[in-house]
Amino acid sequence: MTQRNIFVVGLNEFNRQRLQQLRGASEYRFHGVIDPAEVYDTEVFPIEDMVRRADDTLKAFGEPIDAIIGYMDFPVSTMLPILCNRFGTRTTSLESLLRCEHKYWSRLTQREVIGNYIPRFTAFDPFDEQALSKIGEAGLYFPFFVKPIKSSGSRLGFRIDSPEDFQLATTRLREDIGLISEPFNYVLEQASLPEEVRAVDGGYCMAEEIIGGWQCTVEGYVFEGEVVSYGIVDSIRYPQVLSFFYYRYPSLLPEAIQARMLDLTQTVMAHIGYDNAAFNIEFFWDEVQNRVWLLEINTRISQSHCDLFAKVDGVSHQQVTVDLALGQRPDMPHREGDFAVAAKFFYRVFFVDATVTRVPSEREIETLQQDFPGTYIALQVEAGQRLSALPEQDSYSFALAYVWMGADTAEALENNYAQLAERLTFEFTDIIG
Template identity: 80%
Template structure:
């Protein structure tokens, strides 16, 4: 078999090593396009310039470009269909991708086929002085949740319990929304949009009915029209706050709930027309009302879950991403990993702001990783850093470290993390509570 050239947007060394372990990787050459720092550790996205530079690099490559892939959220996810179309490689259409990523358009198409499984919603302009009144006229009342039409992670998402909360949230949204709205609007210019969607550009926000319960993420793909859910990851939060505590795989949801989520997934992804690409859908199961809610659809494999699938199933689910981009049925193993359960933990502090004055040393990190086999720890801060400078944080806390762990069972996994967390020593100055 001839060697296949696969270009990865934002490829870093850690993921290069992970991709090298995929099935068939001996026949692949992975190449980076766009530096990882341009799409990962920043909130400034000159997407037009990045696309132009990427296209120039790929055209000048001189050999066949067999696939272009990415495993990150905005801007990578939205760049891929444009880049793939220009180079003639496989991807779902830009319009089908935007029916997932443009939150208002996504809710409109969801309402057409699974209306009973989504919250009440409306779009609003945060710069409109009458925005709160218009939200009420649309039938939404306190409490509700607001977020940008396009965002990544939990950034700029707020629970609104009062007019004062709304005023504070809108101030933040008006101040920061431009960093995403401007590049996202550039993407929208390349798509054919319905009039009602075109009027709601990246500078708008969503207001939605509060939903909740047991949160999870269903990972899936579509290959030549066949929609395949292949794993569900539980998303657990810290008590009484919106911040994530860990992602855990496999899910402990009841089997019938998982089956219903899979059925809903097949229905909505078929309606959207999404094809030949990976995706994941975030759901809630309200156990009290026995009701399932669809939170949002993401057009990529979740990078945070790669190690979980590798630990439990035997290979990162980047396998799915690569196989689909090459036009192949994904060769994803099942339960062939070293652990029965795995999780990504978020080690957090709940300050408004602070300056980091101490972090665990390299030697301390290595000792902990050896003490708990299969563990990987990545620090997100360094001495002298102001917490408020961290990109991609939620509105309530700061993640100081990510910890991936595996175990034979959930109890052992949680106990091991608790013991490890006690030995992660950070210190701070100039704390704002």
């Protein structure tokens, strides 16, 4: 049987190994397009040049191209519809993707069908000296949250409690927003946009009413118009801060709340017209008011959740991405993994800045992984590195390591991580607290 050729934007060796464990993988050949260093651990996205070079690579391939996939946020997610359209492979349209990824357009679209489940919002220009007063005129008052129209991870997101907070946030936004706004505007130029959306380009930001509660992510896909959700992952934050502590699968939310989130997912994704691609939607459940909020829609699987699905269900949910790109209904197993519950933990420090002088050795990492079966530890820093130089960090902390673990119960999972974390030894100098 002839193997099918699947091109992966930003394919690295770690994910090649994951992909080769998928169902049907013996029938596929995975090829990288665009060096992974250009899409991992970087804040510079020359997307026009990346699309051109990817186009050249694909045109030079002498065999059929059966699928072009990715499983990362910007710029990979927005490159896929452009490349797939050029080479006749399957994914959702660029416009339907942008109705999810352009945060203002997404909120306008959500408001049309699930207006009671989204916060009040308005767009603003961070370079406008009157921006704060215009936000007030739109009915938003302290506290509120600001973030770019398009961002990557949790970068440049700020809680605003005072005019001083807003001044500090807009200073940062003015300095750094161009890193994503310029390449995102290139993507917007490729799409057919309503005038009210085209006027709010990548240089704009969103101000939104503060929402919160128990946070989770619905992972799903649309196959030939059918919206399917296959798992809910809890997102647990460190106490009193916005930084994530760990992601846990499966969710421990009440069944009725999970059902409500699945209904909202069905409604909004069908309305958007998203099709033949994976997505995930982040929600909050406000336990006090028993109210569900939709936070945002992402046009991809969450790469952070790959190992969680493999541990609990038996295969990474990259299975969904590959199957959809090949035009087949995803062959995703359920509860066939080695563990009842799994998590990705973020080992963090809450410094303003510091220089790393010591990280755990390879032998220390191997010992910990052996002592806690099923565990994988990925260091994110090196000795000599300045924390402020790390890409893709939130505004309040630095992630030094990612730790994936599985267990029989949620309680055992937390206990195991606590024991492991005590043995992860990092050292620093020049600490700014």
